[in-house]
Amino acid sequence: MAGFDKVVSCYEEAMQGLEDGMTVIAGGFGLCGIPENLITEIQRRGTRELTIVSNNCGVDDFGLGLLLKDRQVKKMVSSYVGENRVFEKQMLSGELEVELTPQGTLAEKMRAGGAGIPAFYTATGYGTKVGEGKPVGVFNDRNYILEEAITGDFAIVKAWKGDRYGNLIYRHTAQNFNPMAATAGRITVAEVEEIVEPGELNPAHIHTPGIYVDRMIQGTFEKRIEQRLVREI
Amino acid sequence: MAGFDKVVSCYEEAMQGLEDGMTVIAGGFGLCGIPENLITEIQRRGTRELTIVSNNCGVDDFGLGLLLKDRQVKKMVSSYVGENRVFEKQMLSGELEVELTPQGTLAEKMRAGGAGIPAFYTATGYGTKVGEGKPVGVFNDRNYILEEAITGDFAIVKAWKGDRYGNLIYRHTAQNFNPMAATAGRITVAEVEEIVEPGELNPAHIHTPGIYVDRMIQGTFEKRIEQRLVREI
Amino acid sequence: MALTREQIAMRVARELQDGFYVNLGIGIPTLVANCVPKGMDVMLQSENGLLGIGPYPTEVQVDADMINAGKATVTAVKGASIVSSSDSFAMIRGGHIDLTVLGAFEVDVLGNIASYMIPGRMVKGMGGAMDLVAGADNIIVTMTHASKHGESKLLNRCTLPLTGVGCIKKVVSDLAYVEIADGKFWLKERAPGVSVDQIVSLTKGELVVPDVVPEMQF
Amino acid sequence: MALTREQIAMRVARELQDGFYVNLGIGIPTLVANCVPKGMDVMLQSENGLLGIGPYPTEVQVDADMINAGKATVTAVKGASIVSSSDSFAMIRGGHIDLTVLGAFEVDVLGNIASYMIPGRMVKGMGGAMDLVAGADNIIVTMTHASKHGESKLLNRCTLPLTGVGCIKKVVSDLAYVEIADGKFWLKERAPGVSVDQIVSLTKGELVVPDVVPEMQF
Numbered sequence: 001m002a003g004f005d006k007v008v009s010c011y012e013e014a015m016q017g018l019e020d021g022m023t024v025i026a027g028g029f030g031l032c033g034i035p036e037n038l039i040t041e042i043q044r045r046g047t048r049e050l051t052i053v054s055n056n057c058g059v060d061d062f063g064l065g066l067l068l069k070d071r072q073v074k075k076m077v078s079s080y081v082g083e084n085r086v087f088e089k090q091m092l093s094g095e096l097e098v099e100l101t102p103q104g105t106l107a108e109k110m111r112a113g114g115a116g117i118p119a120f121y122t123a124t125g126y127g128t129k130v131g132e133g134k135p136v137g138v139f140n141d142r143n144y145i146l147e148e149a150i151t152g153d154f155a156i157v158k159a160w161k162g163d164r165y166g167n168l169i170y171r172h173t174a175q176n177f178n179p180m181a182a183t184a185g186r187i188t189v190a191e192v193e194e195i196v197e198p199g200e201l202n203p204a205h206i207h208t209p210g211i212y213v214d215r216m217i218q219g220t221f222e223k224r225i226e227q228r229l230v231r232e233i
Numbered sequence: 234m235a236g237f238d239k240v241v242s243c244y245e246e247a248m249q250g251l252e253d254g255m256t257v258i259a260g261g262f263g264l265c266g267i268p269e270n271l272i273t274e275i276q277r278r279g280t281r282e283l284t285i286v287s288n289n290c291g292v293d294d295f296g297l298g299l300l301l302k303d304r305q306v307k308k309m310v311s312s313y314v315g316e317n318r319v320f321e322k323q324m325l326s327g328e329l330e331v332e333l334t335p336q337g338t339l340a341e342k343m344r345a346g347g348a349g350i351p352a353f354y355t356a357t358g359y360g361t362k363v364g365e366g367k368p369v370g371v372f373n374d375r376n377y378i379l380e381e382a383i384t385g386d387f388a389i390v391k392a393w394k395g396d397r398y399g400n401l402i403y404r405h406t407a408q409n410f411n412p413m414a415a416t417a418g419r420i421t422v423a424e425v426e427e428i429v430e431p432g433e434l435n436p437a438h439i440h441t442p443g444i445y446v447d448r449m450i451q452g453t454f455e456k457r458i459e460q461r462l463v464r465e466i
Numbered sequence: 467m468a469l470t471r472e473q474i475a476m477r478v479a480r481e482l483q484d485g486f487y488v489n490l491g492i493g494i495p496t497l498v499a500n501c502v503p504k505g506m507d508v509m510l511q512s513e514n515g516l517l518g519i520g521p522y523p524t525e526v527q528v529d530a531d532m533i534n535a536g537k538a539t540v541t542a543v544k545g546a547s548i549v550s551s552s553d554s555f556a557m558i559r560g561g562h563i564d565l566t567v568l569g570a571f572e573v574d575v576l577g578n579i580a581s582y583m584i585p586g587r588m589v590k591g592m593g594g595a596m597d598l599v600a601g602a603d604n605i606i607v608t609m610t611h612a613s614k615h616g617e618s619k620l621l622n623r624c625t626l627p628l629t630g631v632g633c634i635k636k637v638v639s640d641l642a643y644v645e646i647a648d649g650k651f652w653l654k655e656r657a658p659g660v661s662v663d664q665i666v667s668l669t670k671g672e673l674v675v676p677d678v679v680p681e682m683q684f
Numbered sequence: 685m686a687l688t689r690e691q692i693a694m695r696v697a698r699e700l701q702d703g704f705y706v707n708l709g710i711g712i713p714t715l716v717a718n719c720v721p722k723g724m725d726v727m728l729q730s731e732n733g734l735l736g737i738g739p740y741p742t743e744v745q746v747d748a749d750m751i752n753a754g755k756a757t758v759t760a761v762k763g764a765s766i767v768s769s770s771d772s773f774a775m776i777r778g779g780h781i782d783l784t785v786l787g788a789f790e791v792d793v794l795g796n797i798a799s800y801m802i803p804g805r806m807v808k809g810m811g812g813a814m815d816l817v818a819g820a821d822n823i824i825v826t827m828t829h830a831s832k833h834g835e836s837k838l839l840n841r842c843t844l845p846l847t848g849v850g851c852i853k854k855v856v857s858d859l860a861y862v863e864i865a866d867g868k869f870w871l872k873e874r875a876p877g878v879s880v881d882q883i884v885s886l887t888k889g890e891l892v893v894p895d896v897v898p899e900m901q902f
Contacts, residue, residue, distance in 0.1 A: 115341075116356065117341070117353050117354060117355060118354050118372035118373070118375070118377055119372060120350050120353040120354070121350060122350060137352065139352060139381065142351075148372065169437075171437075172437070175437070203405075204402075204438070204440075205437070205438050207437075
């Protein structure tokens with residue numbers, strides 16, 4: 001099935017077509033399950049004025065923090081950016097625009113973007129800064145705000161295993177935002193730890209069907225840990 | 234973990250609390266993956282005036298058709314009922330109220346009900362009978378209608394394997410509407426082919442986390458086939 | 467000669483491209499699966515949650531838990547994935563299906579389609595058809611050009627309850643391949659041996675006829 | 685004496701029931717996990733997608749792909765399930781979590797909570813807190829009753845940007861257990877050795893004090 005082989009040979013090819021001013025949706029939670037090498041490739045390309053949609057913004061010297069450091073980001077849409085000091089500096093100076101979005105709303109906005117749902121109501125954020133200026137709907141005597149879907153020019157995700165058709169399986173909690181991000185990109189690029197042949201993944205275990213994946217590449221990953229907590233014994 | 238053991242010993246206990254006039258959401262597509270024995274138990278109980286939410290309504294002598302035959306159903310919310318002749322008779326006589334709902338909208342309404350999304354916009358049904366009387370929203374120059382979530386007093390689903398905590402795995406395309414139905418019941422009852430011990434199911438393979446399941450029972454299933462098509466060789 | 471059901475499917479199959487994810491409705495659309503050109507691969511989606519429909523099972527492969535959207539037993543191809551109905555319709559509603567082929571009772575010059583309900587007849591329901599027509603950018607409708615009584619199914623305005631509005635751009639009938647744009651039908655090809663006059667007489671909606679209407683080749 | 689962090693957690697733990705699915709925020713709420721009564725089982729949810737948080741890993745179990753919502757390495761219990769962020773927040777937003785425990789800067793008599801932002805301080809973001817307070821029916825806020833400077837955190841109206849409105853019904857502070865209803869705080873229990881006067885003086889919002897305020901027992 002040649003037409004379904006999503007594997008590309010290098011990171012440059014993986015991010016081909018990324019241009020200044022585009023919106024990139026990235027999977028990952030903290031530094032867990034982030035598309036490390038695709039981010040590095042964006043850094044290498046020096047693409048600017050990007051809007052990045054991601055739950056977090058990496059740390060100062062790893063993950064999406066690298067793009068902040070190089071001033072490639074115009075706007076971040078995130079729920080929590082507390083681990084990144086460069087972030088605050090750029091925000092206070094007005095260089096960086098920030099749209100703080102509740103974590104569940106962010107996940108749902110990505111899912112909606114991929115699923116052709118242009119907007120949905122949620123109680124999350126009603127009566128807060130997040131709800132300001134958004135339409136309010138009342139259902140069963142409760143107030144909800146209308147949140148619009150997010151789609152991106154690119155979506156970049158990191159999976160554990162992927163078959164050549166782009167079917168993806170995530171490992172443990174490295175799943176997080178990746179499945180929704182994968183659905184919401186006009187071009188979705190996945191990097192994986194291991195490429196397998198079609199048929200090797202159980203159809204019922206696939207988290208992201210290949211229909212969402214346009215390009216796939218095998219990478220090696222640092223997988224940095226933010227909070228290494230261990231117990232004795 | 235006694236508090237998480239969802240297993241009940243008999244079908245009567247599984248459907249305890251079902252009362253006349255309640256709403257029951259049922260998983261299944263056609264006769265595939267339907268909670269056969271839970272439906273039979275509802276028939277046995279003779280509960281009446283039920284609103285049933287299910288993509289289809291079984292056939293005349295199997296599945297939800299049994300409840301129609303016994304005139305237990307006040308209203309059906311379905312996308313396709315073409316396999317059931319009793320259905321039409323009751324509808325034409327005015328005994329049975331029917332809310333035809335597009336299949337994808339029905340699935341999404343159940344998901345929304347379980348996920349605390351009271352309503353969402355979809356292009357499906359805009360400009361048709363389905364959209365009549367529903368609010369219209371315009372996003373990116375396209376018209377969408379607002380669809381409200383569905384929740385039920387009970388949800389009944391059928392899974393392949395379930396562990397005692399109610400974690401469920403569906404088999405092949407018998408998954409269909411079951412995962413969404415499971416999230417949308419105030420009381421969710423699952424019947425499974427096999428009960429296993431917690432830890433036997435891979436956490437990444439679980440389709441329905443036990444948090445959604447209140448009661449679980451092991452059953453035996455007829456699994457009737459509607460269209461048996463085979464090829465030679 | 468009007469196209470046979472198989473020829474309609476063959477004509478539709480020419481719109482396929484290598485690597486397309488395709489949803490085929492019941493009836494003639496299903497036949498398109500048999501007409502995929504050699505060396506080209508398409509993956510078929512079934513809205514009950516199977517991406518990668520395989521052939522019908524052998525007697526020993528028959529499995530009640532493995533069916534397609536027509537409720538018929540089926541198999542999965544290598545590289546298939548199986549998802550829930552909501553995830554399946556996320557693919558459809560989100561516009562991820564490259565081509566959707568489905569039947570209709572009527573289409574009109576505005577791209578409206580009526581395909582699920584004839585007042586007075588047995589109530590069946592729309593199934594996934596409303597989601598499919600609202601979610602896809604690329605839809606081909608297959609139908610006979612006119613009813614058995616010679617009544618055109620290509621109209622200025624659909625008379626039956628609509629399945630979707632403004633969503634149909636291509637129709638392959640037994641007489642012609644017609645595109646819909648700017649509130650008109652545009653005659654693009656005619657079935658072998660079918661005259662332009664015949665098509666015009668059986669097309670009730672406004673039809674633009676170019677000087678040359680190529681004949682389909684099979 | 686004001687309650688220690690551990691005692692606050694112990695008091696919160698009395699609200700647990702066997703079979704509860706619980707989401708614990710960072711800080712004092714996390715300590716509740718160590719106070720689950722013997723013979724009682726609760727399952728902890730982490731909003732990054734883990735239902736069934738286990739203990740921290742041993743050195744050899746450490747896995748970068750297995751973290752909790754605080755981004756710390758963690759393990760899973762037997763019977764855990766792992767889901768995507770959208771499925772995780774479906775549990776939260778859909779009201780399926782039996783108890784949510786989280787910290788706050790301020791709460792008020794209307795059940796409003798401010799917990800994510802102090803103007804002029806480092807911007808961090810709300811993470812999942814807004815979803816949690818909007819999704820849960822049963823929330824316990826843990827906090828010190830007053831700031832280090834003696835300023836009450838239980839107010840008639842929150843002064844900081846809100847995390848949620850009308851969603852908080854129970855507060856366990858270092859001085860008292862307080863419920864919120866009908867636009868008032870209701871003093872239910874006091875910390876051992878803490879006088880009602882002391883609580884009243886440090887509660888700026890309207891506080892209803894019953895004749896007898898039981899002392900918490902540890």
